[in-house]
Amino acid sequence: MKKIKLVIAYDGTDFSGFQRQPDKRTIQGTLEKVLSQLTGEEIQIYGSGRTDAGVHALGQVCHFSTNSPIPVDKYLYILRRLLPRDIVVQSCEEVPCDFHARKSAYWKTYRYQIETSRIPHIFMRRFYTHRPFVLDTKAMQEAGQLLLGTYDFTSFCSAKTVIEDRVRTIYDCQILKESNSILIEVTGNGFLYNMVRIIAGTLYEVGRGIRSAQEIVQILAAKDRTKAGPTFPPEGLILLQVGYVPWQDSATHFSCK
Amino acid sequence: MKKIKLVIAYDGTDFSGFQRQPDKRTIQGTLEKVLSQLTGEEIQIYGSGRTDAGVHALGQVCHFSTNSPIPVDKYLYILRRLLPRDIVVQSCEEVPCDFHARKSAYWKTYRYQIETSRIPHIFMRRFYTHRPFVLDTKAMQEAGQLLLGTYDFTSFCSAKTVIEDRVRTIYDCQILKESNSILIEVTGNGFLYNMVRIIAGTLYEVGRGIRSAQEIVQILAAKDRTKAGPTFPPEGLILLQVGYVPWQDSATHFSCK
Structure with missing residues (x-):
């Protein structure tokens, strides 16, 4: 099991905020869907905090855990291709197990x-x-x-x-x-x-x-x-x-x- | 009859280009609809030229003719309220009858x-x-x-x-x-x-x-x-x-x- 930290930027205009909501386009929901398809696991994203509908980010931080063999340095490139253009992954790195995007902030x-x-x-x-x-x-x-x-x-x-x-x-x-x-x-x-x-x-x-x-x-x-x-x-x-x-x-x- | 010249800016991302097309969101179509409602006349917009779908403008020029008694200096303010946020009128002035946005360019x-x-x-x-x-x-x-x-x-x-x-x-x-x-x-x-x-x-x-x-x-x-x-x-x-x-x-x- 690896823990991976992502720094992401997004144009919040066309999102209903960060937090996952049924039938709404959200940052968390979009990331989870793409990462779950990519890894074949049910990925859960933890953000440093929510942002409201319409609010943007240049350095939002989130983490997820995975058993996927995908090398950490490949996520940046892969996610750039898979994510919609209004979410951009800025950096991606493996972090210690006790890191938590919200609690460690x-x-x-x-x-x-x-x-x-x-x-x-x-x-x-x-x-x-x-x-x-x-x-x-x-x-x-x-x-x-x-x-x-x-x-x-x-x-x-x-x-x-x-x-x-x-x-x-x-x-x-x-x-x-x-x-x-x-x-x-x-x-x-x-x-x-x-x-x-x-x-x-x-x-x-x-x-x-x-x-x-x-x-x-x-x-x-x-x-x-x-x-x-x-x-x-x-x-x-x-x-x-x-x-x-x-x-x-x-x-x-x-x-x- | 007055001839009015508009300088407009637009974010072309969500438009199917400048030129009016049935059932498509276009710059010309949007301007004509708003100006026709405003003046109660059937306003025809002439642009300096078309821009393609997705292309932007900071200084596109167009003109229209109208018998409306609305003072020319009011259009700027009124149109800013009536137009969608991705079209902004930058300036508005009355021009001689022989001015033509395309032909005079x-x-x-x-x-x-x-x-x-x-x-x-x-x-x-x-x-x-x-x-x-x-x-x-x-x-x-x-x-x-x-x-x-x-x-x-x-x-x-x-x-x-x-x-x-x-x-x-x-x-x-x-x-x-x-x-x-x-x-x-x-x-x-x-x-x-x-x-x-x-x-x-x-x-x-x-x-x-x-x-x-x-x-x-x-x-x-x-x-x-x-x-x-x-x-x-x-x-x-x-x-x-x-x-x-x-x-x-x-x-x-x-x-x-």
Whole structure:
């Protein structure tokens, strides 16, 4: 038995999210179907976490276990041929038996992309949220810095969230200004449901001058979803990277019983 | 009666080309349907030329005539709301009665985009042809320069072409190298069926060292489609710009009877 880690990118536009669902086109479902056909086994994919319908990834991580004799270095090429064009495997490697795409993850970085040009660029529409306004990126940066640290992020998660423990740690939040867009990059040890999209909606309101940067402090303290800004649409959101502690002995072969 | 010129951009991936066809999703058909509903007239769209299924545009030009009292400066906003997200109107202006999107066009610029990174980037797949190879852009540039001038381009047009006069003038051909892509930009007074895609396929072969740059001279002279390289796929092709002589009096109102 081998455990294999995949780093994948996808254009989430035409998927009903990551998680397998009957009769829906999902990332997990598509990968499982292709890998099961390839190996002749019933492959189960474990992702670092779900992404919602319409959300993209450049560095989603998942793993699966298999007894297939296919050499690990062949998967990259084979999967590129078998998968639809909106999922691309970036890398593929054997990992120790105790690796787990979700449980072993230490941090994740998401990027939210806002296109600010007057007329939306036709090549960007699938990956950016269009808001044709000048944003005060200095104020947004200041607001983002107030999110750093360990807090109860109830105000920044969907009211539908059933999870009890809403304490998360944000390690970094950067606002990057490009010629026609503003990128919000957030790194944390974990994210609640809709958390990055609500952070994006709130920082956007700071950027437009609807809120002051300092309001972030009160929003966090309130633990009340209605105090934060809108949930921004899924198309601007990208899972950029998932961080793991490097395994000690990655050069040798692992045996997973 | 007013004549209105539109500059439009589209993601051609999900269209069966520019030209109206029964029961197919086309650019012309979509524009005509939306404009006819808007004006209550039967609007006919004239484009600067057709683009094939899967081919994109950043600066396609078309015109239509209407008696609608809608002010010209409102179309931009209204059409952005009514059109599907894969067609975007970039500009809209009233033009003299004798303007014709196709007949008045002096030149066109197309760009062919080749992505050369090892693994295709998920955000580029709709607009680039992926060829994971290092290309000799100097040789490609040299070959491109041999296309400049007025020639019979029979070797560079689809064998299916019925048009008799295959003499066209190429004004410019530039090879642009970006970090993970090569862009081929060609400007000419007109292009034959598949011409830019065959130029792209041929210059690609020069870039890979399969042909020498000098071979362009013999290919042109042969007037034989089989002598040139392959027709590259539609997804890498973009109609960038259509050039017109500026009308003399664009500030005043035109009256088209």
